[in-house]
Amino acid sequence: MLPAQLQDRLTQFPRLPLAQLPTPLEPLPRLTAVLGGPSLLIKRDDNIGPAFGGNKARKLAFLLAEALNQGRRKVITYGGLQSNHARMTAAACARLGLEAHLFFFEKRPSTLQGNLFLDALLGAKLHFIPFGSGGDASMTLETTNRLVRWVSAALVGPGAYFMPVGGHTVTGCLGYVDAAREIHEQAVALGLDLARVTVITAAGTGGTLAGLLAGFTLLGSPIRVLGIDVGKLWKAFPASLARLAGELCAALGEVHTFRPADIPLIEGTYVGPGYAVLTDASRTAVRLLARTEGILLDPVYTGKAMAGLMDGVGNGRFTPDDTVIFLHTGGFPGLWAFSGLETGD
Ligand SMILES: Cc1ncc(COP(=O)(O)O)c(C=O)c1O
Numbered sequence: 001m002l003p004a005q006l007q008d009r010l011t012q013f014p015r016l017p018l019a020q021l022p023t024p025l026e027p028l029p030r031l032t033a034v035l036g037g038p039s040l041l042i043k044r045d046d047n048i049g050p051a052f053g054g055n056k057a058r059k060l061a062f063l064l065a066e067a068l069n070q071g072r073r074k075v076i077t078y079g080g081l082q083s084n085h086a087r088m089t090a091a092a093c094a095r096l097g098l099e100a101h102l103f104f105f106e107k108r109p110s111t112l113q114g115n116l117f118l119d120a121l122l123g124a125k126l127h128f129i130p131f132g133s134g135g136d137a138s139m140t141l142e143t144t145n146r147l148v149r150w151v152s153a154a155l156v157g158p159g160a161y162f163m164p165v166g167g168h169t170v171t172g173c174l175g176y177v178d179a180a181r182e183i184h185e186q187a188v189a190l191g192l193d194l195a196r197v198t199v200i201t202a203a204g205t206g207g208t209l210a211g212l213l214a215g216f217t218l219l220g221s222p223i224r225v226l227g228i229d230v231g232k233l234w235k236a237f238p239a240s241l242a243r244l245a246g247e248l249c250a251a252l253g254e255v256h257t258f259r260p261a262d263i264p265l266i267e268g269t270y271v272g273p274g275y276a277v278l279t280d281a282s283r284t285a286v287r288l289l290a291r292t293e294g295i296l297l298d299p300v301y302t303g304k305a306m307a308g309l310m311d312g313v314g315n316g317r318f319t320p321d322d323t324v325i326f327l328h329t330g331g332f333p334g335l336w337a338f339s340g341l342e343t344g345d
Contacts, residue, residue: 001218001254003181009252010178013171014065018092019048019057021178025186025325030292037313038322042295043183043199046302046328051091051118054084054330055208058175059167060092066171067161068096074160076152077167078103080276082300082334085166087115090124100124101156103148105131114337127155141168141205141234166205170247173211177248180215183325184223192323195222200312201327202305203227203265205234206241208329213241213264214248217256227265228308230301231275238263270308276300278338281307286341298331299338305329 001009028040049057067075075098079086086102093100102119108128112120119126129151139147145164153160163172187197203209209227216223234240238260245263249256272279278299285306286297297303309326312318335341 001220003185003219006177006181006215006218006252010174013062013174014069015061016065016068016096018050018061018064019053021048022182022186023048025183025190028293028326031289034288034292035310035313037320038318038324040309041323041325042293043325043327045179046330046332048330049088049092050095051087051122052330052333054088055176055327056085056088056167056330058179059172059207060088062174063163063167063169063172064092064096064098067098070161072098072159072161074099074101074156075163076101076103076156076160077163077165078105078148078152079165080104080300081106081109082115082276082337084115084298084301084331084334086124087118087122087333089163090119090122093124094122101127101152101160103127103129103152105129114335115333116337118333127152137232137235139234140236141165141240144234164205166207168205168207168244170244170251173207173214173244173248174251176208176211177215177218177252180212180221180223181219183212184216184219184221187223187325196321197222197323197325198224198226198318199325199327200226200228200305200309202301202329203229204231204301206237206265207244208327209263209265210241210244211248213258214245214252214256217245218249218252218254225264226308227263228270228305229265229267230271230304232268232271233275236260237267238265241265266308270304270311278341279304279307281311283341285310295328296332296335297328298334299341300334301331302329
């Protein structure tokens with residue numbers, strides 16, 4: 001389908017103007033020179049939307065429009081302590097006059113830092129339930145969502161709009177189907193050889209990745225996408241993402257079947273000891289982008305995704321004939337919850 005047709009089909013879904021779109025696609029000349037491989041570009045989804053922004057603005061634009069259409073007054077979601085999705089939900093709900101309930105399945109920390117501090121400042125109701133943070137790959141994303149939906153509804157009461165972790169629904173991920181269209185059109189306008197272009201994104205709940213994959217598939221675009229897993233969080237993760245990508249295509253009127261093996265995800269390799277735990281490579285990646293281009297990454301998501309990109313240049317996955325677009329998904333408030341990132345030269 002043509003980009004204009006995809007854009008047209010997306011208009012059947014209500015959307016709030018939370019994100020300033022299109023986001024810029026900028027060259028990274030100094031990083032390209034330092035790494036000495038493919039030509040590198042960055043897609044600036046990092047500061048779109050309220051309260052420091054990030055990729056969740058594209059998902060929340062669809063999700064909160066649905067909540068308002070359904071007449072909901074309360075919104076429930078959950079995530080890790082440094083969840084950017086939780087922080088952006090808090091901010092968007094404040095702007096819309098909705099009550100945000102954020103669930104964290106960990107002990108309340110003695111001081112609220114980074115995103116947690118912002119959640120409190122934005123007036124969200126914070127619920128800390130020390131069941132264990134989960135996300136240890138013992139459960140699928142779907143089972144985890146079902147359990148949390150049940151527990152949170154019991155505490156908040158009936159009638160709230162429930163958003164899965166990371167805004168991971170068909171409605172939310174339409175935002176990244178549209179982002180694929182945006183990237184495709186920008187790449188065409190820049191005259192890039194689309195068959196040599198790869199978009200790299202961090203994969204937490206994988207909705208950004210599934211949305212981009214569905215979008216490029218619907219467009220018949222030769223642009224590839226590659227997700228870098230940041231946490232080994234979910235059981236049967238590629239199977240969940242294959243289902244979601246198929247559902248996204250179906251929602252937009254086309255049947256495409258994805259198998260788990262079709263999901264372009266590097267699972268585990270760049271995670272290190274676990275979700276939200278720094279690795280030497282992610283520290284180096286955060287520092288290198290800061291010092292070559294003056295752009296801040298975050299330690300939990302984009303630092304690990306950039307570590308995957310850098311390794312891909314070093315190991316020959318990407319060659320000088322390729323173009324790699326790094327999708328900056330935001331998250332830098334998380335920087336204030338980690339120490340020691342600035343040292344280590
Ligand atoms: C900054 C940042 N980058 C990337 C991601 C991953 O996005 P997704 O959950 O769609 O995989 C998230 C959230 O999970 C995030 O907060």
